Amino acid sequence: MEKNSELNQATVRLIVSACALLYIIILASIETDDAAAYTPIIIYIVTFIIASVFLRLLIQRKPGHFFWRRLFTMLHDYAGIAFAMVLGGEGALPIYAALLWVTLGNGVRFGSRYLALATVIALSVLVLIFWLNPFWRTQPYLFLMLIVTTVVVPAYAHTLLKRTRIASEEAITANQEKSRFLAQASHDLRQPIHSIGLFTACLRDAKLGVEELRLVDNIDRSLHTVSQLFRSILDIYTLDHGKLVPQSDTVHLGELLQDVVKQNTEAARWAGVELRLRASPYWVNVNPGLLTTMVQNLLSNALKYAPGQPVLIGVRRQGTGLAVVIYDKGRGIAAEHLPEVFKEFYRVRHVRDKDVEGLGLGLSIVKRISQLLEVDVHIHSRVGHGTKVAISGLEQATPKILTPKLKTVHSRLNGLRVCLVEDDANVLMATSVLLEKWGCKVQTHSDDQGLASDCDIIIADFDLGTKVSGAECIAVIREQRGWEVPALVITGHEIARIRESLQSLNIAVLAKPVRPPELRAVLLELVKADGPRVQLDVSKIPAS
Incomplete structure (x- = not known):
């Protein structure tokens, strides 16, 4: 959500004016002989605060860019500062900091145009103060210093803002170029990986000997690893750019999990893992693609770090919601690693596991997608006993009424x-x-x-x-x-x-x-x- 800079400024205005009121009250209590001189200032600041409250309510109710409202708020701020400095004299000198703050604040929040306008108003206010208060006329050099400061500081701020804007535009341009490059590279890299996978499948169906089939199996396994790494990098890129906008659908959870298990049958065979899926009759409201990616990444981790052991996938009720739970009997994760495993590129290293493929992105992707879907991910693990990962907070849905589909002569692909x-x-x-x-x-x-x-x-x-x-x-x-x-x-x-x-x-x-x-x-x-x-x-x- 875009920040409302004007509303933030209104909040800061209330805080600063409250601090100014407290300062004047303390000043009045110290200088008891001149306490009466501070009474009009206190009354004005209280009035200023009340007006600022109403102004903040107006900005909150009707946000947007309104030049005349911003000009009015600037005049409102400077009028309060001028009143305090005219009546306060020497004792109100620290309030000049508020004048400088208001000037810079308008520039930082709204840009160089408002910074220039605020600087002109601030200089006009200083001239007015010099003309109305005898103290300032007896301190021409001090007043000149304030004038110079009011010009130099905003001018320097303008230079910084300009440099920042140029740097920001260059960064945006570079980011767009990177996005275009990654988009094209993504397409160009997917093509050969895609075609190699199809050619490998053709070889698998050919009349090959045992040794040749073993070689094809190794090619397919390596290609599967490359595909997983490639998809992880693209998922992180997509998440970084905020391009995923989850749209929920009513999904049969059991069928979704069954599809994931089918897609990982070969990978499980390579890892010597028996995938056990508990049947689930539940329906949920969720984005099926993103939930599939979460389960896929968790299952890939189980296959990597619990080879030769069975992996169980099931669904459990949790209050009014549901949780997808994946259990493995691998080596487990030590307690000191658990708070870190969702960080990008973080991998729990064990002795002789250097051949475990991956970049350490899987759990990071799972965590970030869980935030998009507004679900929770929890890991419970004991070294030597295995790991349980749960995706909880899935919203149960009313089952869809499916219309029976007429079967055609194409019960298989033969002749299609x-x-x-x-x-x-x-x-x-x-x-x-x-x-x-x-x-x-x-x-x-x-x-x-x-x-x-x-x-x-x-x-x-x-x-x-x-x-x-x-x-x-x-x-x-x-x-x-x-x-x-x-x-x-x-x-x-x-x-x-x-x-x-x-x-x-x-x-x-x-x-x-x-x-x-x-x-x-x-x-x-x-x-x-x-x-x-x-x-x-x-x-x-x-x-x-």
Whole structure:
């Protein structure tokens, strides 16, 4: 939430005027002979405070940039200072600090324009004080010092503000350049990782010997590690830039956890871990993508640090909410490490664990996503006994009433006609070969030129160059066919933004690099969901 600088200034005004009132009261009590001279000052400051209270209420009720209101508050401040210094004489000299503070405060809060205006008003106030109070006329050099200070200090502040503004603009520009670089690098790095994963899956299905299959398995395992590290870096980047805006949905918690377990079946096999999932009938209101990322990171940690041991995933009731709990029987975490494990790049080191992959970002990502989702993460661990991690505070929801979906002749992928649109030659080849090994009949296109298909399903890369997007290609085919052909977009860009842009078009979205089991699962879901053909109003389809 953006800070209300004017409201903060109003609060500071009340604090400073209260301190000024206290100072004058103390001064009056010390100089008992001249105490009566301070009575008008005390009355004025009390009136000033009352007016300041009403002014603060007005700013609170009607925030915003109003020049005349800001000018009035400046005149209000300087009038109070002038009154105190005219009547207070020598004893009110420390109140000059308030004059300087008000001048600098307006500049720092509202910029150089207001700093210049405040400086002009401050100088006018000093001239007025010099003219009305005999004491100041007997101290011309002291008064000259105040004048010089009132000019020099704001002028220096203006220089600093200008330098700060330039540095801030340069930092923003550099940050934007870094964002553009990371966005492009993200897409370019995802492509080869994505294609290698698909080629590896093709090799796994080929008629290879035991030794060759072992080598393929090692390649796949290394690729999985690279993908995990890559996703962790991108997650941290996205969180740092505040681009994740969680949108809740009603989700079947048991199915979400089952999907995570399926995605980690191979990783669990490599680690020698038996994944045990307790069935859960509960529904929750949560952003499914972010909760999946949290569970995925916690499960990855369990696989890394508890190899060869079973891992249990379950759901427990906690008051009116629910908690996802992951138990492992690994080495555990010592008590002195527990307060630190959510910090970025922090890793608990043990003897002979140098081969454990990772950057120490997983738990940091979990913690930061938990703050976005407004849930809690707790870790309980004992050395030698294992670790329990709980994501608690999940809001239980009323189950969705699901409409039974009509089954079609496509109970499997065998014979499924797929239109594949991809501009990267390696990815196009790898995806095509893999789909054909699954029994699909694939029609390939690298762009929208000559795009025509009698397919049952469309798979398209989102970014197909500068002229057309995958979503536009899907729209072209749907318009040709006259019905809403099931479609999947695979993207190397920020998946949350792509999902939001395609939300109304009924298009599934996957982020590169895509694991082959994940791709197969989504295709099977799209095929199952292919009920009666929905006729399209072609006038509402975006033109390519």
